[in-house]
Amino acid sequence: xETVEINLEEQFQARIDADVRIEPKDWMPDAYRKTLIRQIxxxxxxxxxxxxxxxNWITRAxxxxxxxxxxxxVQDEAGHGLYLYSAAxxxxxxxxxxxxxxxxxxxxxxxxxxxPTLSWADMGCVGWLVDGAAILNQVxxxxxxxxxxxxxxxxVCKEESFHQRQGFxxxxxxxxxxxxxxxxxxxxLNRWWWPTLMMFGPxxxxxxxxxxxxxxxxxxxxxxxxxxxxxxMMVPQAEFLGLTVPDPNVKWNQTKNGYDFGEVDWEEFWNVxxxxxxxxxxxxxARIKAHEEGAWVREAALAHAAKRKQRExxxxxxAA
Amino acid sequence: xxxxxWPLWEVFIRSKQGLDHKxxxxxxxxxxxxxxxxxxxxxxxxxxxxSIWVVESVHVHASNPDDSAAFFDPANDKVYRHPTFYEVPxxxxxx
Ligand SMILES: [Fe+2]
Ligand SMILES: [Fe+2]
Ligand SMILES: [Fe+2]
Numbered sequence: 001x002e003t004v005e006i007n008l009e010e011q012f013q014a015r016i017d018a019d020v021r022i023e024p025k026d027w028m029p030d031a032y033r034k035t036l037i038r039q040i041x042x043x044x045x046x047x048x049x050x051x052x053x054x055x056n057w058i059t060r061a062x063x064x065x066x067x068x069x070x071x072x073x074v075q076d077e078a079g080h081g082l083y084l085y086s087a088a089x090x091x092x093x094x095x096x097x098x099x100x101x102x103x104x105x106x107x108x109x110x111x112x113x114x115x116p117t118l119s120w121a122d123m124g125c126v127g128w129l130v131d132g133a134a135i136l137n138q139v140x141x142x143x144x145x146x147x148x149x150x151x152x153x154x155x156v157c158k159e160e161s162f163h164q165r166q167g168f169x170x171x172x173x174x175x176x177x178x179x180x181x182x183x184x185x186x187x188x189l190n191r192w193w194w195p196t197l198m199m200f201g202p203x204x205x206x207x208x209x210x211x212x213x214x215x216x217x218x219x220x221x222x223x224x225x226x227x228x229x230x231x232x233m234m235v236p237q238a239e240f241l242g243l244t245v246p247d248p249n250v251k252w253n254q255t256k257n258g259y260d261f262g263e264v265d266w267e268e269f270w271n272v273x274x275x276x277x278x279x280x281x282x283x284x285x286a287r288i289k290a291h292e293e294g295a296w297v298r299e300a301a302l303a304h305a306a307k308r309k310q311r312e313x314x315x316x317x318x319a320a
Numbered sequence: 321x322x323x324x325x326w327p328l329w330e331v332f333i334r335s336k337q338g339l340d341h342k343x344x345x346x347x348x349x350x351x352x353x354x355x356x357x358x359x360x361x362x363x364x365x366x367x368x369x370x371s372i373w374v375v376e377s378v379h380v381h382a383s384n385p386d387d388s389a390a391f392f393d394p395a396n397d398k399v400y401r402h403p404t405f406y407e408v409p410x411x412x413x414x415x
Contacts, residue, residue, distance in 0.1 A: 302324060305351035
């Protein structure tokens with residue numbers, strides 16, 4: 001028995017190494033399945049909770065155009081959540097269980113959404129920085145080893161680029177506006193910069209699962225590699241806007257062909273992960289409230305479907 | 321909390337008239353009408369489709385990947401089914 005198991009694992013790894021996608025019914029190690037369910041459902045939860053900070057501004061968007069754009073973006077995020085939950089379901093996870101784990105606090109979502117969105121410029125920063133960071137994370141995932149996850153990410157990535165651009169446009173408009181508007185943009189950047197750097201997760205040295213995930217080609221870049229890419233991408237964009245990144249240690253480094261930058265406040269990161277961020281309670285509370293208040297809709301839809309089916313059957317037998 | 325989950329549906333979309341329907345993903349819905357409406361909302365927000373099929377996932381039967389070697393092998397040794405198997409003299413045109 002033992003040798004058969006080892007053989008399957010070896011064959012599995014050989015397929016991964018040959019960049020063959022794994023599909024739902026293929027044999028896979030238990031740990032691979034578990035890692036994927038955790039990662040995909042966490043990602044789905046992030047899309048779902050991620051709607052809340054932006055939903056907060058839909059009624060207060062400064063123009064009808066901005067409101068339509070924001071609505072479309074938030075709707076996309078709901079879709080992203082759905083693509084990802086579906087991908088996790090192909091691994092045997094149940095939707096109800098995943099949601100229950102989110103609501104009980106057992107499952108995590110991205111810590112970035114536990115920060116408040118205080119001004120309209122925050123909508124700019126969320127799109128520009130937060131979606132920007134998400135894109136960096138997600139583009140390599142289009143080549144992740146699990147087929148349904150990779151295909152979901154292709155769909156997500158296609159939709160994300162508008163999210164980042166609309167955010168950048170909000171920032172640019174503010175930066176080209178009155179001094180007060182520009183100050184608002186700078187102040188938002190000051191608040192969002194460090195939390196976005198945290199989105200890439202702990203330092204490689206403190207991320208014990210990275211090696212295995214890279215080996216399984218679930219992850220294609222390490223946290224630190226992605227964080228470096230992000231800084232290299234964003235510093236020139238901030239300069240273009242005439243804004244200053246709130247890190248005195250940001251400096252071009254010719255030898256590594258990238259920017260040096262300061263150390264993330266990891267204590268703050270872990271604190272938010274543990275549930276003590278500014279908005280953890282709010283976000284989870286809002287999510288649970290929406291779920292509970294929507295229960296009657298889900299029940300009614302089922303009852304309606306059953307009634308309709310029954311009526312169709314009656315009509316059929318009457319006609320026969 | 322413990323009410324029944326909406327059934328799962330597989331979604332197929334025809335992206336353009338003349339092309340075939342292609343599997344794009346799945347979703348939960350109470351019935352077929354709702355599944356089609358939801359599929360429109362999630363999978364065709366950017367004109368990705370002109371037609372939608374939904375099939376309840378329990379009705380999809382699939383071949384078993386564990387048997388795929390035995391199952392698909394017979395096709396492997398019949399190279400003569402491909403036109404490239406045949407050698408055509410250089411002077412013969414239009415074949
Ligand atoms: Fe998203
Ligand atoms: Fe995302
Ligand atoms: Fe997004």
